[in-house]
Amino acid sequence: MPQIITEQNLRNLIDLLVKESKVVVGPKQADSVVLYQPLAAGSELTLDSLPRRSAKELFFPICEKILSYQRQDGKMQVTDVDRSRFPETVLIGAPPCDAASPAILDAVFSWDYNDEFYLERRRKSTIVGIACTKGDDACFCTAVGLAPNAEAGSDLFLTPLKDGSYACKAVTEKGKALVDAHAGLFGEAASVDAAPFAEQGTEKLDLVKIKKWLEGHFEDPLWEKISDICVGCGSCAFICPACHCFDINDEGSTEQGSRRKHWDAxxxxxxxxxxxxxxxxxxxxxxxxxxIMHKFKYYDDKFGKxxxxxxxxxxxxxxxxxDIAEILSTINAKQD
Ligand code: SF4
Ligand code: SF4
Structure with missing residues (x-):
């Protein structure tokens, strides 16, 4: 029989996880916007809209210290960050477009070099994804192979039901462990009636065709046409759940300071x-x-995603x- 959890018990689950000293992060109203933030209680969870920024900063913070240094007795002493202190974290309420991104990013952060800052946070995290019922005109997850009910990247996946509760599916062992450890909050239903998923107007894109076009058009008048007005602000990269470029800088003096990793675009x-x-x-x-090349050709060449x-x-x-969706649509329609 399908497993379910009521909305109240979902909030109770958050309360329990907080009591267990886990960091629980979920969409929370912050002034006029919704952001992924640590939740002090289940009552703070809001599932009414897509958080303004993505959840990637949970695993890949905007800026973090990776070591500190200090000259002592003429010698430079280097102190590593104690990553064992990274907390067990549960991300709760991530729609498929956010839940999917860590699974995409795992490939690059464990490729030629294991980024233990990212990977340790991933090991210590559980992702509770939720089917999306509230998309808008800018959404196009279905066009890139996901869907408002895609489970990719979730450990436990919730589907909102018409009666206000959620159907639950443990997608991974982590998700199963979360349910087993709090079994009293979950019930069973003879049948479930899912609430309507978010509608998406964008056409299905042929990503293989788009990639093929990109392969033959590194030089093309399209690039100037679509991006001459770009002011290079970097907002699109910083707000993206999948962009992951970073820079490393030393801050401080020749005597003491820290080395920091921070987002770049x-x-x-x-x-x-x-x-x-x-x-x-x-x-x-x-x-x-x-x-565009990185997202739809290079990353796929390297990692198949x-x-x-x-x-x-x-x-x-x-x-x-x-509008990246419009650009993809333009490329998708090209015949050469
Ligand atoms: S958001 Fe991105 S595409 Fe738009 S102006 Fe800024 S850098 Fe250019
Ligand atoms: S490129 Fe744009 S639409 Fe695609 S994941 Fe990044 S922010 Fe979202």
């Missing part, structure tokens, strides 16, 4: 600036071309109205 004019002063992506359309979940955040955030 390929839209920034200096992103590829060489020490010599040469910049291979010297104009904005080359930088925007990289954004598309670096976009169709969340629509970059469409909503772009100050000059550049």
């Amino acid at each position: 390929c839209g920034f004019s200096k992103f590829t600036n060489h020490a010599s002063g040469h910049n291979p992506r010297d104009v904005q359309n080359k930088r925007y071309r990289n954004r 598309t670096l976009c979940t169709g969340c629509g955040r970059c469409v909503r955030a772009c100050p000059v109205g550049i």
Whole structure:
């Protein structure tokens, strides 16, 4: 029989997890916007809208110290961050476009180098995804192979039901462990009646065809046409659940300080600036071309995955109205 949890018990689950000293993060109203934030109680969870920023910063913070250094007795002492202190975390209420992103990012953070800051947080996290019933015009998850009820990336997946409760599916062992440890909060139902999923107007894109076009059009008038107006603000990358570029800088003096890892964006004019002063992506359309190439060709070449979940955040955030879904649609319609 399908397993279910009532809305009240979902909130009780959060209360219990907090009592167990876990960090519980979920969509929470913060002034006029909803953001993923630590929840002090189940009553703080809000599932009415997509959080403004994605959940990637849970695993890949905007900025973090990776070591500190101090000169002592003429010698430089380096102190690593104690990653064993990263807390057990439950991300709860992530729609499919956010729940899917860590599973996409795992590939790059464990490829030529194991980024233990990211990976330790992933090991200590459980993701409770939820089917999306509230998309908007900017959403296009179905066009990139996901769906409002896609379970990819979730450990436990909830489907809102018409009676206000949720059908539950343990997708991974972590999800099963979460349910087993709190079995009293879950029940069974003879049948379930799912609430309508979010509607998506965008056509289905042929990602194979798009990739093939990209392979043959590194140089193409399209790039200038679509991205001449890009102001290189980086908002699209920072708000994206899948963008993952970062830079590393030392902050401090020659005597003491810290080394920090912080987000970067390929839209920034200096992103590829060489020490010599040469910049291979010297104009904005080359930088925007990289954004599309990386998401729909290079990442797929390397890892067999598309670096976009169709969340629509970059469409909503772009100050000059550049719409990635429209661009993909344009490429999809091309015949050559
Ligand atoms: S590229 Fe845009 S639509 Fe795709 S995942 Fe990133 S923010 Fe969302
Ligand atoms: S948000 Fe828009 S203007 Fe800013 S870098 Fe991205 S595409 Fe360019």
